[in-house]
Every structure is written in C-alpha cells, then in structure tokens.
Amino acid sequence: QMQLVQSGAEVKKTGSSVKISCKASGYTFTSRLLHWVRQAPGQAFEWMGWITPFNGNTNYAQKLQGRVTITRDRSINTAYMELSSLRSEDTAMYFCARSKGSGPVAFDIWGQGTMVTVSS
C-alpha cells in the first residue's frame, strides 16, 4: 500500500542541526510533491516547504528560509528535511506528506511523524 515511513525520534542541542528522512513506497515517488509540516505541542500545524522529487525543485516557507533544506534521493525513494540552528521553539512533531495531485494542495498520505526535541 502507499505509505511514507519516517526516521525515528531525535533529541538535539540548541544550535545544532537535525535531518529527518521520509521513505516512500507503493506509488511512483517522482509523481507527486512531497511536503514537510510540523506541529509544536499545543500549536497549529505549520507548513515548512515542499520538494518536487522529479527534479529536486523546492519551495520553503519564508519564515524558515535559510534554516530549512529539503532534498531527495530518487534512487531510494527518500526525501529529507534538514533544519539547522535549532531553537527550543523547533521542538515539534515533524511530518512528511504527499500532495494529492497536480490540482489541490491536499496532503493525502502522511508519514507517521518524527518527534524532535531541542534542549540546551
């Protein structure tokens, strides 16, 4: 079945970086945009950016520009999200999510989430 499987929980120090993976299976990896979304405790979801797995094009939320990098490895159907200069407010559950299609930007398949905890 179609699924996205993310890497495990991370505990990081303030100022460091974290890189999370998202492996796609059950569909053609290059056919749909792949997004990253996070949810801090008690907060709304925050869209972070997307990547076009076909050609690697990206689009990032302006708020995170310069700190977030989304990449992919087509050979293993995997996308990555790296967040640098971590702060306590980056503590959140991070999700990858697939775009439904070429029309609506609706997230129809989600990874299970990766908890990132940032502390000093």
Add this chain to the structure above:
Amino acid sequence: DIQMTQSPSSLSASVGDRVTITCRASQDISNYLNWYQQKPGKAPKLLIYDASYLEIGVPSRFSGSGSGTVLTFTISSLQPEDIATYYCQQYDNVPYTFGQGTKLEIK
C-alpha cells in the same frame, strides 16, 4: 500570511447529532481549502479537499461547503469513531496555513 480562524475550538455533541465547524480566512481563498481529522498519536487524515470534495473511502456523513472567506465542515450524524480534532488548511497562497483545530468530544 493567510490567517485561518477555526471555530469552535472545542465541541461536545451526542451520537447522532449534526455537527458544524467553521473556518474563516483572513482573505478570499475561493474554494482552496481542505479538512483533516487527527486522532491522538496519529497523523492527520484527509477528509475533504477543494472545500467540498469527499476523499475516497471517507464516509458520506462528512461534507464541506462554502467559498471565499467562510467555509464549513459538517458531520451529518455524529458517530463514536468521529472523536478527534479537526483542522482546516488553505492552499490559496504559500505559506499554506492551518486552523487551530476543533476538538470534538462525545457528550
């Protein structure tokens, strides 16, 4: 950024009740809105896209309507398995933004 104001923030209803949640956008988003259901410890599940289209496999008691700045989500007859938090999400402009969520409980 487009602000999405979702109301109510919590709701208690009885099995069989009709439940309605509203999302108000800070500017016209046409019908570029989706609705998700999230149960504790799980990833969100897409229910409605393009404001009113039911995702495949989602029960027909769920529906969405509206356009512009006021959009609504309805459960026609609440079932026990519908206990969850519901979120709206606009995609008219980046950054795509979400409502704060509506936590639905059984009375």
